Amino acid sequence: xxxxxxxxxxxxxxxxxxxxxxxxxxxxxxxxxxINFAHGDFYMLAAFxxxxxxxxxxxxxxxxxxxxIVGVGLATMIATGAANVLVERLVYRPMRRAALLxxxxxxxxxxxxxxxxVLNIPGWGAAYLAYPVTTSDAGTYIFGTxxxxxxxxxxxxxxxxxxxxxxLVSRTMLGKAMRAVAEDRIAASLMxxxxxxxxxxxxxxxxxLAGAAAIMAGLxxxxxxxxxxxxxxxxxxxxxxxxxxxxIPGAVLGGLLLGIVQSIGTGVFGxxxxxxxxxxxxVGVLWLRPTGILGERVxxxx
Amino acid sequence: MVLRNRGLLSVAAATxxxxxxxxxxxxxxxxxxxxxxxxxxxxxxxKVGVPMPETGPNAQAGTEIFDAEQLAADQINAKxxxxxxxxxxxxxxxxxxxxxxxSADAKLVSLGVQAFVGNYCSGAALPGEPIVARAGLPNLQPxxxxxxxxxxxxKDVFLLDPNSTGDATEATAFFKMMHVxxxxxxxxxxxxxxxVAQAAAADFRHAKIKxxxxxxxxxxxxxxxxxxxxIKSTGVQAVYWTGYYAQWALxxxxxxxxxxxxVVYVGADSTVDPAFxxxxxxxxxxxxxxxxxxxQLLKGKQANLFTRQYRAKFHSAPGPYSAFGxxxxxxxxxxxxxxxxxxxxxVIAALHKIHLNGLTGPVSFTKAGARVGAKFVVLEVKHxxxxxxxxxx
Numbered sequence: 001x002x003x004x005x006x007x008x009x010x011x012x013x014x015x016x017x018x019x020x021x022x023x024x025x026x027x028x029x030x031x032x033x034x035i036n037f038a039h040g041d042f043y044m045l046a047a048f049x050x051x052x053x054x055x056x057x058x059x060x061x062x063x064x065x066x067x068x069i070v071g072v073g074l075a076t077m078i079a080t081g082a083a084n085v086l087v088e089r090l091v092y093r094p095m096r097r098a099a100l101l102x103x104x105x106x107x108x109x110x111x112x113x114x115x116x117x118v119l120n121i122p123g124w125g126a127a128y129l130a131y132p133v134t135t136s137d138a139g140t141y142i143f144g145t146x147x148x149x150x151x152x153x154x155x156x157x158x159x160x161x162x163x164x165x166x167x168l169v170s171r172t173m174l175g176k177a178m179r180a181v182a183e184d185r186i187a188a189s190l191m192x193x194x195x196x197x198x199x200x201x202x203x204x205x206x207x208x209l210a211g212a213a214a215i216m217a218g219l220x221x222x223x224x225x226x227x228x229x230x231x232x233x234x235x236x237x238x239x240x241x242x243x244x245x246x247x248i249p250g251a252v253l254g255g256l257l258l259g260i261v262q263s264i265g266t267g268v269f270g271x272x273x274x275x276x277x278x279x280x281x282x283v284g285v286l287w288l289r290p291t292g293i294l295g296e297r298v299x300x301x302x
Numbered sequence: 303m304v305l306r307n308r309g310l311l312s313v314a315a316a317t318x319x320x321x322x323x324x325x326x327x328x329x330x331x332x333x334x335x336x337x338x339x340x341x342x343x344x345x346x347x348x349k350v351g352v353p354m355p356e357t358g359p360n361a362q363a364g365t366e367i368f369d370a371e372q373l374a375a376d377q378i379n380a381k382x383x384x385x386x387x388x389x390x391x392x393x394x395x396x397x398x399x400x401x402x403x404x405s406a407d408a409k410l411v412s413l414g415v416q417a418f419v420g421n422y423c424s425g426a427a428l429p430g431e432p433i434v435a436r437a438g439l440p441n442l443q444p445x446x447x448x449x450x451x452x453x454x455x456x457k458d459v460f461l462l463d464p465n466s467t468g469d470a471t472e473a474t475a476f477f478k479m480m481h482v483x484x485x486x487x488x489x490x491x492x493x494x495x496x497x498v499a500q501a502a503a504a505d506f507r508h509a510k511i512k513x514x515x516x517x518x519x520x521x522x523x524x525x526x527x528x529x530x531x532x533i534k535s536t537g538v539q540a541v542y543w544t545g546y547y548a549q550w551a552l553x554x555x556x557x558x559x560x561x562x563x564x565v566v567y568v569g570a571d572s573t574v575d576p577a578f579x580x581x582x583x584x585x586x587x588x589x590x591x592x593x594x595x596x597x598q599l600l601k602g603k604q605a606n607l608f609t610r611q612y613r614a615k616f617h618s619a620p621g622p623y624s625a626f627g628x629x630x631x632x633x634x635x636x637x638x639x640x641x642x643x644x645x646x647x648x649v650i651a652a653l654h655k656i657h658l659n660g661l662t663g664p665v666s667f668t669k670a671g672a673r674v675g676a677k678f679v680v681l682e683v684k685h686x687x688x689x690x691x692x693x694x695x
Contacts, residue, residue: 003535017525030664128548130580137559137585145531146561201469220554221524231522266528266537272491272518274528 006145007263013151015259016158020213021236021249022243023165026204030246031182031202034092035101038110040233042207045114046080047131047224048124054132069219077211085200085209092198101298111233118226128225131218154216156279159213165205166248178202181247238282244295253293257281318601348387348644350375350634351410351439351470353403353420355428356395364422366621367444369395370608371419373615374631376569384638386443389631393505398423411437415480416646419630422623424448431456440637440653444630447624458650462626462633462662464495464594464673466544469570470501472592472678474509482566484625488517488529490545497542498570514538526553530560540566547573551581558585568592568680579686586683590691594660595677596622599690605661629660632675669684 021043027038053072091106118124135150142152168173180188181198189195217232218224237257243254258278265277285293307566352371354364368391375389383389395405396409402425410418411433418434418441421427427446434441435456443451447463472582484591489495489501498518506513514536517529528552533541541557543550550573557565569578571593593599597609597620608628612620634649638657641648657666664675 003531006534007528007531010531014525014527024536038675128581130577130583134583139559139561141561146559148559151559217524222555222583223548223551225548228524232524250479263528267531270515270517270532271488271523271529273519275520275524 003267004264007267008260009142009145009147011260011263012256012262013147013259014154015256016155017213017217017232018236018258019162020158020209020216020237021232022240022255023162023248024209025237025240026243026245027165027169027202027206027252029176029240031178031199032092032096032103033100033231034107035237036206037088037104037107037233037237038114039206039210040113040229040231040236041111042080042084042229043210043214043217043232044077044224044226044229045083045118045213046207047218048077048118048121048226049211050076050215050218051121051131051224068167069215073212073215076215077208080211080214081206081208082202084203084210088200093199096258113224115229124226126226128223131222131224133219134222134264136217148222150220154220157212157216161209162248162252165209168205169202174198174201212278219272230269235278238279240249241292242282242285247292247294250292250294257293258301268294303424322435342522346383346387347390348384348390348417348638349413350391350631351407351413351415352391352393353396353406353410353418355398355422355426356393356693358397358399360398360422362428363445363621363623364396366624367422367627369616370612370620370624370627371444371631373612376615378632378635379611384635384644385642389635389645392419396421396423396426398426400425400429403427404433406430407433411439415439416644417428417634417649419444419627420636421446424428424451426458426630427451431459434458437646438650442630442634442653444626445496448493448564449672450493450640452668452672456671458646459671460633460653460667461671461673462630462665463550463623464676466498466570467672468676468678469544470505470590472680472695473485473568473570474505474511476568476590476592476680477506477540477542477566478509479693479695481539482511482540484512484514484516484536484538485515485540486533486536487542488519488548489543489614490521491518491591492521492545494572494574495545498572502544511601519545521545521549523549524552524605526556526559530557533562533565534559534560537564540568542568542570543573545572546572547575548581551578551586554589554592555585566590566654574681574688579683579688584686587685589683592678593681593690595624595679598622598626599679600661600677608661625661626628629662629665632660632667632670635656635674667692684694
C-alpha cells in the first residue's frame with residue numbers, strides 16, 4: 001500500500017512534465033487540427049536555450065538562487081514561445097489552406113531541422129551536456145516517499161501554469177477568441193477576431209509551457225541532449241490523446257494518468273514493460289472512448 | 303499510423319546522422335602502411351597483418367595500439383625474431399567500420415600475411431572473422447571484445463581484452479567482499495548492457511547473491527522513479543548497472559534524492575566516463591565501477607618499463623589499450639615459439655594452450671577464444687574523480 005502510494009506520487013511528478021508539454025500539443029491541435037510533431041523538440045530547444053543563458057550569467061554560482069533561476073526561466077519561456085511563433089509564421093501559416101497531412105509532414109520536417117540543427121551548433125552538439133545549475137537535495141517525506149523541495153515546487157508550478165491556461169482559455173475574452181477560432185475560423189474572422197494573432201498566441205503559449213517543462217527537466221535531471229524531446233514529445237502526445245486532445249483539462253488528466261500508469265507499470269512489471277503498459281492503456285482507453293477520457297471533439301480528420 | 307511514421311522517420315534520421323558522424327572524414331582510407339624496414343629478406347620474415355583505425359574518431363586509439371605492437375615486434379626482432387623470422391607489420395585502415403574492416407582483412411590476406419594482430423573496434427572485427435578464418439590464420443584482437451566475436455565458432459579468434467563476463471565476475475567478487483547479499487541488476491537494453499547483465503545473473507547465482515529482478519530500462523528513460531521504488535520494495539543492498547554512463551548519472555542522482563544513501567552503487571565499465579561525474583554531480587561520490595586494467599591502471603615494474611620504452615620510442619604516452627597490443631604481439635610470438643613453427647595452423651593450436659604472463663595479467667584463452675586472467679580494478683568516485691577503491695576484491 002505504502003509502495004503504491006509512493007508510485008502514484010512518483011507518477012504525479014513524472015506526469016507534471018507530460019502535462020506541460022501535452023497542453024501545448026492539445027491547444028495547437030484544438031485551434032489548427034494540427035498534430036504538431038515538432039512540439040517535443042521545442043522542449044529540447046528550450047533546454048539548450050536555458051543552458052546557454054545560465055552559462056552566460058555565470059551559472060556555477062547560482063546554486064539555490066531562486067530569483068535568478070526564475071528570471072532565466074521566464075526568459076527561456078519567452079524565447080521558446082517566440083521561436084514557436086516564428087515557426088508558425090514561416091512554416092504553418094503559408095500552409096494553412098493546404099491539406100492537414102501536408103502540415104503534419106511539415107511539422108515532422110521542423111522536428112528534424114530542430115534536432116539536427118541543435119546537433120550542429122557549436123557548444124551544443126551530440127553529447128549529453130551537464131546542466132549548469134542543479135537543485136538542492138534537501139527534501140521531505142510525503143506519505144512515506146521522499147521528494148526534494150525542488151520536485152514539490154515543480155509540481156506546484158506545473159499546476160499553477162495549467163490552472164492559468166485553463167483560466168485564460170475559459171474565462172477571458174482572449175480565450176473566447178481562441179475557442180471561436182477553434183470552432184470556426186472563417187466565422188471568427190467575420191466577427192472581427194484577428195485569427196492570425198490568436199493562432200500565434202496559442203503557439204506562443206504552447207512553446208512557453210514546453211520551455212517551463214524543459215527548465216524543470218534540466219534542473220532536476222541535470223543533463224540535456226539533442227534527442228531528449230523525441231520520447232517526451234511522443235509521451236505527451238499520448239497523454240493529450242488519452243485525456244481528449246483539444247481539451248485543456250483533458251491534457252492535464254491525461255498527463256497525470258500517463259505518469260501514474262508508467263510508474264505503477266514499472267513497479268509491478270519491471271522497467272522493460274513501462275512502455276508496453278502505458279501504450280496498452282492508451283489503446284484500451286481509445287477502444288472504450290475513441291475521443292479520450294474527457295474528449296468532446298472527435299479527431300475527425302486524423 | 304501517424305505514430306509509426308514519426309518513429310520510422312526519426313529512426314532513419316538518427317541513423318543517417320550516426321552514419322554521417324561515424325563516417326566523417328573516412329574517405330580514401332585503404333592504403334597499406336608498412337612500418338617494417340625494407341631490407342629484410344622475405345624468406346626470413348614473419349608477416350603480421352594489423353587492421354586498425356587510422357582515420358576517423360578512433361584513429362588515435364588505433365595508432366596507440368599499433369605503436370605498442372611495433373615496440374613489441376622490434377624487441378622480439380632485436381633478440382633474433384621468432385624462430386629466426388623477423389616480424390614485419392602490415393597496417394591496414396579499418397576506419398572502425400564494418401565494410402572497411404572486412405576489406406582491410408581481405409586485402410591483408412591477399413598480401414600474404416601469416417597472422418592477424420589487429421582491430422580496435424568490434425564492429426570492424428566482426429565481419430572480418432570469416433575472411434581470416436577461411437585463410438586459416440590466427441586472429442588475435444588486442445581490444446575488440448564484443449562477446450559476439452567469440453560466438454561465431456571460429457577456431458582462430460583470440461581476444462586479449464576480456465569481454466563482459468569479466469566485468470560481471472569482478473562485480474560479483476566485489477559484492478562478496480562487501481558482504482552484499484541482494485542486488486538489483488539493471489541494464490539499458492543495449493547489446494553490451496544485456497550481455498553483462500546476463501553474465502552477472504549467472505555469476506550471482508553461482509555466488510549465492512540474490513537478485514530479485516533484472517530491470518531492462520529503455521535507453522530513452524530519464525525518470526528512474528519507478529526503478530527506485532523497485533529498489534525500495536525489494537530491499538536490495540546494492541544496484542549493479544550495466545548500461546551507459548548518461549543514464550547511470552540520472553539513476554544515481556535520483557536514487558540519492560529519494561533518500562537511498564546506504565545502497566551500494568556499482569556500474570560496469572561502460573559507466574566510466576567524466577560525463578558520469580559531471581552529470582551526477584555530488585551524487586557521483588561514493589559510487590563504484592569495475593573496469594579492466596588499461597595501461598594507465600597497471601601497476602608494477604613491467605608496466606612502468608613498458609611505459610618508459612613506449613615514451614622513448616614514440617615521444618608520447620601510451621594509450622589505454624596499448625598494453626593489450628603489446629601483449630597480443632608477444633602472445634603471438636610465444637605461441638609460434640611453442641609450436642616451433644610459424645605455420646598458421648600450428649600457431650593456432652599453440653594459442654589454444656598458451657599460458658604466459660603479460661603486462662595485463664596472465665594470458666590464456668577459453669575454448670571459444672575469450673581472454674582469461676586479465677586484471678580488473680574497482681574504481682570509486684571521490685571528490686568528483688575516479689580513484690582506485692581502497693579495498694579491492
